[in-house]
Amino acid sequence: MLRTHTCGELTAKHIPQVVSLCGWVERVRDMGQSTFIVLRDRYGKTQLVLPPDASNALREVVKQLKFEYVIRATGKVALRPAGQENPNLSTGEIELHLESVEILNECQTLPFLPSSPDVPSEESRLQFRYLDLRRDSMQRSLVLRSQITKKIRDYFERQGFIDIETPILGRSTPEGARDYLVPSRVHPGQFYALPQSPQIYKQLMMIAGYDRYVQIARCFRDEDLRADRQPEFTQLDMEMSFVDENDIMGMIDGLMQHLAREVLGLELKLPLPRMSYDEAMRRFGHDAPDLRYGLEIIDLTAWAKTTDFRVFRGTADAGNYVRALNVKGAAEAFSRKRIDELTTFVQGDFGAKGLAWMRLEANGWGGPIAKNFTEEQLQSLNKLVAAEPGDVILFVADSWETSCRTLHGLRRRLGAELQLYDPKEMNFSWVVRFPMFARDEEENRWAAMHHPFTAPLDEDLPKLESDPSGVRAKAYDLVLNGFEVGGGTIRIHDNPVQQRVFSLLGMSPEEAEHRFGFLLGALRYGAPPHGGIALGVDRLVMLFAGLDNIRDCITFPKTTRAQDLMTDAPNIVDERQLDELGLALKKQPTPE
């Protein structure tokens, strides 16, 4: 070892040892007679001092030092003079009196300084990721990530789970997200697909009798990116046999309690609260509501039917909905301009027809639509929305889906803008009893809301053919601060039910056999009742770290156009490589 200690561990106890430290030069403060150097490694920082009586040889070496040089420094640990301690450093009571300095490597002038308080543009950070990763905040989030995965593994090991790996090269199943494809050389014209999740493999492991499976698995989905979505991401994937929904949720409750306690020092009360999908949509317009604040949706459809205001009445009579948010005390904050902005927002982003509003003033209701209602109607509105002077009511009159999307969007935006919650709060909850099927309007058929192996609620089984929209699933999502951090289901473990579901999805037995034959076959050979869940590790880390984007807890993330700016992937390949794979390009790539 070139070093005897790290840059984060020396204290007064080490006086007067002679030690060697290795690290990066974070700062050089040349005072003339003496020079101070801050040496950094991932453990901390230590101040090195070139004393006034240093030899000329040593002085010459120190003079060469610049930002981010890699050096080995040897010297005597000494107490700093009284009053010169630095309370911001763990090593702040001591300093190293240099006896020798060895330059292990130089560093060219940097595109940006990792130690600078200015955060460089995302573009340069991604291009020079190895420098970005030297920044303190990146090191903190990667350490946190490591702690979280460690605690996850500890927890599941204690619970008797087996960590099992499943293939990366698999078969494309054209349900769900777009697959990343990998061409086969041995079978020209055929492709593997990278896993969107180890879903089917883990079910097969249940059938094989490994009744507690867990894996921290890389998953791939070729869809457009978001702040909380990368094409390649990490799932905590688990599956159990002989269980129902409560067992899975209970197991994850315990995991979250463990993580919150061990990583954040936070005590969670179990069980984590649960809410049905229907209730979540009714109260919050979304299946992953942020429960750190209220601002719940109020349904005014029945009231709208009692009025003569054409927009509301017409919407309600047509079987659509009039729903509202009461933004408490927002009258002052909501200028005309602000409301116009919100209107543009809901129309542009969610396709809402418009945004109506009223506000309760000291002497009654104001706003452009207030005059459309009688005194009695306003009185009953008062009660319905529990209005107090200063409140602003935002109305959305639209279809169920649009009103949900719009009001959720408004709620989220206003929650952030009006700071309705404590950003440090960690609010966990479950959303349960999802619908089994959603109508695919484009293709005019039923589609599985989760995946086609999800078990319906027993009580809803009879409705499978007669009323598909009323069938609810044994499905559950874990929600943290308005982010879906995981979702799972109890699976169908017998073949007849699976066939009924396929048939409802418009999949003939032959087609099902063709696509999922191996799974259907396995289900006939003694499949235990089983279910599981997958949690988004990146999102979990992001939220535990208080970050607002997933890239900041991923070492080498991709841009919103799915490129790696450091390696410049994806990229063109040699003609020869294509030949070997039996591939020819339809469109020649344009050279950059």
Next chain:
RNA sequence: GGGGCGGUAGCUCAAUUGGUUAGAGCACCGGCCUGUCACGCCGGAGGUUGCGGGUUCGAGCCCCGUCCGCCUCGCCA
């Protein structure tokens, strides 16, 4: 595929209504400084204002196109 914000020195940013030589801090180069800790001080160098076109006497600023980054809708079983 749609919408929004942004791109000016290596980095972070500024530049009035379209106006004269595009500025500052940090970094870089040279020098000074006896205890600094985002050290300080003096001096120097550094610009295809993302790229291409247009309007104009004149464009960093206006218009059109395009590329890149971020946010977002669609998409993500």
